[in-house]
Amino acid sequence: MTQLYSPALPALRMGEPLAVYVHWPWCKAKCPYCDFNSHAGQPHEEAYVDALLNDFTELREASLISASENDSTAVLGRPLVSLFFGGGTPSLMHWKSIARVIEAVADLGTAQADFEVTVECNPTSFESPADAKRFFDELSVAGVNRVSIGIQGLNDEALGFLGREHNVADALRTLDAAQAVFKRVNADVIYGLPGQTPVEWETLLRTLAGRELAHLSAYQLTIEPQTAFYSQVKRGAWTPVDSDTEAHFFETTHSLLQACGYENYEISNFCRPGEACRHNLHIWNGGDYAGVGAGAHGRLTLRDGTRLATRVVRQPEAYLCAPRPPLGSIYHTAKLDATESVQEAIFASLRLATGVDSDRLKKRFSDSAYEAAVDEPAVAFLMAKGLLNTRPQGFALSTAGWPLLDLVLQQILRPLPVPQA
Numbered sequence: 001m002t003q004l005y006s007p008a009l010p011a012l013r014m015g016e017p018l019a020v021y022v023h024w025p026w027c028k029a030k031c032p033y034c035d036f037n038s039h040a041g042q043p044h045e046e047a048y049v050d051a052l053l054n055d056f057t058e059l060r061e062a063s064l065i066s067a068s069e070n071d072s073t074a075v076l077g078r079p080l081v082s083l084f085f086g087g088g089t090p091s092l093m094h095w096k097s098i099a100r101v102i103e104a105v106a107d108l109g110t111a112q113a114d115f116e117v118t119v120e121c122n123p124t125s126f127e128s129p130a131d132a133k134r135f136f137d138e139l140s141v142a143g144v145n146r147v148s149i150g151i152q153g154l155n156d157e158a159l160g161f162l163g164r165e166h167n168v169a170d171a172l173r174t175l176d177a178a179q180a181v182f183k184r185v186n187a188d189v190i191y192g193l194p195g196q197t198p199v200e201w202e203t204l205l206r207t208l209a210g211r212e213l214a215h216l217s218a219y220q221l222t223i224e225p226q227t228a229f230y231s232q233v234k235r236g237a238w239t240p241v242d243s244d245t246e247a248h249f250f251e252t253t254h255s256l257l258q259a260c261g262y263e264n265y266e267i268s269n270f271c272r273p274g275e276a277c278r279h280n281l282h283i284w285n286g287g288d289y290a291g292v293g294a295g296a297h298g299r300l301t302l303r304d305g306t307r308l309a310t311r312v313v314r315q316p317e318a319y320l321c322a323p324r325p326p327l328g329s330i331y332h333t334a335k336l337d338a339t340e341s342v343q344e345a346i347f348a349s350l351r352l353a354t355g356v357d358s359d360r361l362k363k364r365f366s367d368s369a370y371e372a373a374v375d376e377p378a379v380a381f382l383m384a385k386g387l388l389n390t391r392p393q394g395f396a397l398s399t400a401g402w403p404l405l406d407l408v409l410q411q412i413l414r415p416l417p418v419p420q421a
């Protein structure tokens with residue numbers, strides 16, 4: 001990986017469809033399980049949105065997201081796939097701020113007919129169901145067409161354990177308000193909590209499936225370093241569920257939601273036919289995306305076919321105080337070589353039901369990069385063991401392999417040389 005700190009960026013391959021990720025780094029409170037770049041504290045909304053808009057301009061002028069190879073300031077032409085407001089809790093933003101960002105992004109290229117605009121929301125952002133409904137109506141007018149609500153669970157005790165500041169009734173009322181406005185609504189839920197029973201989890205899944213939600217993200221609780229849960233588990237305050245129980249919850253989720261008409265298109269994501277999250281699919285399939293806002297990551301394809309990784313400074317205050325233009329100060333960029341790019345693509349696409357398209361990766365990054373990245377005998381061995389299935393162009397996890405994703409990745413990705421400092 002070549003580290004680049006200079007604003008002089010290598011030439012990009014233009015015309016690639018582009019997704020845009022905007023990070024909002026503040027929440028009302030920090031949840032004890034969460035290691036996202038989220039901070040409890042007073043948002044500096046106006047200054048932050050000004051900074052986002054400034055960064056779009058700077059990035060465009062630096063050719064990062066311009067539309068044509070010959071004209072670094074051309075703004076028309078590059079197809080825009082999606083815009084995703086993630087966090088943190090972007091539902092704490094004023095709808096007018098969201099509208100300003102949507103307008104600025106629309107200037108970066110040509111929005112595709114099914115341009116998807118998603119906002120992540122937390123039920124604690126609303127004072128009443130009427131307030132939630134008003135916010136969703138305003139978002140819809142601003143151009144948002146999909147919302148994702150972090151309800152996390154449908155049991156007040158479980159929500160208390162997760163440190164959530166809303167109860168089940170608040171969660172369901174927020175979903176009602178969202179579904180009254182949007183056809184495309186996702187709910188985030190978490191399983192594998194200590195003491196959670198299979199019956200309780202099945203009831204939650206049936207309740208949500210019965211509401212005809214377009215999309216469900218069901219995450220297994222993970223204990224992340226530097227979270228409050230990590231310290232609690234380390235000092236023995238409670239014990240996470242064992243891997244057999246985790247696998248059981250995973251299999252129940254997979255089979256129950258499939259029986260209710262949902263497609264399990266990614267390890268933690270389920271959708272009604274045609275309702276997959278276009279933004280995430282684009283990224284998991286190796287598409288270009290610009291990441292803007294504190295801690296945001298991006299990936300952009302260079303003219304030689306390799307990729308540029310971008311990362312913005314994480315602390316919101318550092319992001320706000322950084323001198324502009326941003327590329328030398330808040331943007332860290334690194335050029336991924338072809339082998340790293342293949343590994344990254346496999347890391348993402350193995351999570352998908354469609355799996356890894358080895359032929360496409362070889363064509364895009366070369367046969368030798370693929371061979372250096374992937375231990376092909378290990379792939380054959382895991383196929384023989386029933387953890388991977390063959391696909392016409394590559395391979396995918398089998399039903400037995402899905403709960404063992406991390407182990408499979410460890411086996412099939414070759415260790416890469418550590419870059420010299």
Ligand SMILES: C[S@@+](CC[C@H](N)C(=O)[O-])C[C@H]1O[C@@H](n2cnc3c(N)ncnc32)[C@H](O)[C@@H]1O
Nearest residue numbers: 033034087088120121122150188219220221222
């Ligand atoms: C950025 S948050 C979503 C929006 C909003 N901040 C909220 O929490 O309601 C993304 C989602 O990641 C999931 N998540 C975060 N940390 C997790 C962990 N350690 N284990 C499992 N799921 C986690 C939660 O379901 C959360 O809704």
Ligand code: SF4
Nearest residue numbers: 027030031034038088
């Ligand atoms: S789970 Fe959501 S609300 Fe909780 S700290 Fe993380 S980003 Fe914020």
